[in-house]
Amino acid sequence: MIWIFTLQYSLFYLQLSVAIVVGLVLGKFICVVKVTVVRCWTDWFDRDDPSGSGDWETLSSLRRQNPGKICRNPTGIEAQTLSGLSLLAAGDVTYRNDPKTGFICRNKDQPGRKMCNDFRVRFVCHPPFCGGEVCWTKWYDRDNPSGTGDWEQLSKQRQKAASKDEICEFPLYIEAVTIDTNTPAMNTGQKFFAYNPTDGFICRNKDQRYGKCRDYKVRYGCPCNH
Ligand SMILES: [Ca+2]
Ligand SMILES: [Ca+2]
Numbered sequence: 579m580i581w582i583f584t585l586q587y588s589l590f591y592l593q594l595s596v597a598i599v600v601g602l603v604l605g606k607f608i609c610v611v612k613v614t615v616v617r618c619w620t621d622w623f624d625r626d627d628p629s630g631s632g633d634w635e636t637l638s639s640l641r642r643q644n645p646g647k648i649c650r651n652p653t654g655i656e657a658q659t660l661s662g663l664s665l666l667a668a669g670d671v672t673y674r675n676d677p678k679t680g681f682i683c684r685n686k687d688q689p690g691r692k693m694c695n696d697f698r699v700r701f702v703c704h705p706p707f708c709g710g711e712v713c714w715t716k717w718y719d720r721d722n723p724s725g726t727g728d729w730e731q732l733s734k735q736r737q738k739a740a741s742k743d744e745i746c747e748f749p750l751y752i753e754a755v756t757i758d759t760n761t762p763a764m765n766t767g768q769k770f771f772a773y774n775p776t777d778g779f780i781c782r783n784k785d786q787r788y789g790k791c792r793d794y795k796v797r798y799g800c801p802c803n804h
Contacts, residue, residue, distance in 0.1 A: 619656075619700050619701070619702060619703070620647060620648055620649070620652075620700050620701045620703060621647065621700065622698045622699070622700045623635065623640045623644060623647075623648075623698060623699055623700065624660065624696070624697070624698035624699075625639055625640055625643055626639075627696045628683065628685060628693045628694040628695070628696055629693075631684060631685060631686070632673070632682065632683050632684035632685045632686075632687075632694050633681070633682070633683045633694045633695070633696055633697050634682055635657070635680050635681040635682070635697060635698070635699045636674075636679060636680040636681070636682060637652070637677070637678065637679060637680035637701075638680070639680075640680060640699070641774065642773075643764075645751075645752060645764070645773050645774060645775075646750065646751030646752050646753070646774070646775055646799065647751075648701055648703070649701070649703035649704065649750070650748075650776065651677075652677040652701035652702055652703055653677055653702045653703070653704070654677050654701065654702030655675060655676060655677045655680065655681060655699055655700070655701050655702070656699065656700050656701075656702075657672075657675060657681045657697045657698070657699045658697065658698060659695040659696060659697055659698075660695075660696050660697070660698055663695070665697075668695050668697075670683050670688065670694050670695055670697075671683070671687045671688055671689070672687075673687055677701055677702065680699065681697060681699045683695070683697060711801070711802040712750060712751060712799040712800070712801070712802065713799070713800055713801070713802040714753075714797050714798070714799050714800075715744065715745055715749075715797050715798045715799075715800065716797065717795040717796070717797045718730060718735045718738070718795060718796050718797065719757060719793070719794070719795035719796075720734055720735060720738055721734075722793045723781065723783060723790060723791040723792065723793055726782060726783055726784070727771070727780065727781050727782035727783045727784075727785075727791050728779075728780070728781045728791045728792070728793055728794050729780055730754070730778055730779040730780065730794060730795070730796045731772070731777060731778040731779070731780060732745070732749070732752075732775070732776070732777060732778035732798070733778070734778075735778065735796075745798055745800070746798070746800035746801065748775075748800075749775040749776075749798035749799060749800050750775060750799050750800065750801065751775055751798065751799030752773065752774060752775040752778065752779065752796055752797070752798055752799070753796065753797050753798075753799070754773060754779045754794045754795070754796045755794065755795060756792045756793065756794055756795075757792075757793040757794065757795055758792075758793070761792075763779070763781075763794060766792055768781060768785075768786055768791060768792065769781075769785045769786065770785075771785060775798060775799070778796060779794060779796045781794060
C-alpha cells in the first residue's frame with residue numbers, strides 16, 4: 579500500500595516537474611517573440627491648440643478626422659511640441675498620455691497660470707499598418723440614401739463580394755467618395771455615423787442638416803500580400 583502511494587506521489591511529482599519545465603520554455607518563447615515584434619509609427623497629428631481649455635489630441639477625435647490613418651489598437655504614443663521638444667523637455671503637466679485615450683494637456687493643470695504648449699502626437703502600430711504596401715479593393719456601392727441613409731457597411735459588402743478573399747480580413751484603410759462628383763466624404767460637410775475600416779461607412783439621413791445624405795461609394799485598403 580505504501581509502495582503504491584509512493585509510486586503515485588512520484589508520478590505526480592514527475593508531471594508537476596514537466597509542467598514547470600514546459601512553463602519555463604513557454605515563458606522564454608513568449609519573451610523572445612515580444613522582443614522580435616517590429617513597431618512602426620503613424621504620421622504626426624495635430625488637431626487642436628491650447629487656446630481653449632488645453633491641447634486635446636484624443637485618439638477618438640484624431641481617428642474621426644483622419645479615417646484609416648491610425649491602426650485599430652495602437653500600442654504606444656509619443657507627444658512633442660510643434661517645435662520638436664519632447665514632453666520631458668517641455669515640462670508640461672499632462673492629464674492623459676496613453677495609446678487608448680490619446681494626449682490631453684489641460685491649461686488648468688499647469689503651474690503659474692501658464693498655458694500648455696501646442697503638441698502633436700503619433701502612435702505606435704504593428705506592421706503592416708505603416709510602411710507596408712497597400713492594395714485597394716474595387717469601389718462598392720450597395721445602397722442609396724432614399725431610405726434612412728446610405729448604408730455601406732463592411733459586413734454587407736463582404737456578403738456581396740464574389741469571393742471571401744475580395745476584401746481582406748482586416749482592412750487598414752477605407753475611402754468614401756460621392757458617386758456623382760467623386761468628392762471625398764470628409765469634404766462634403768456631412769456627418770457620418772460610421773467611417774472606419776472595421777465597420778465600413780454609414781451616413782444616416784437623420785444626422786444631416788438638410789435631412790438627406792449624398793450617395794457614396796467606398797473602397798478598402800488592404801496589405802498587398804493578404
Ligand atoms: Ca496640438
Ligand atoms: Ca451608396
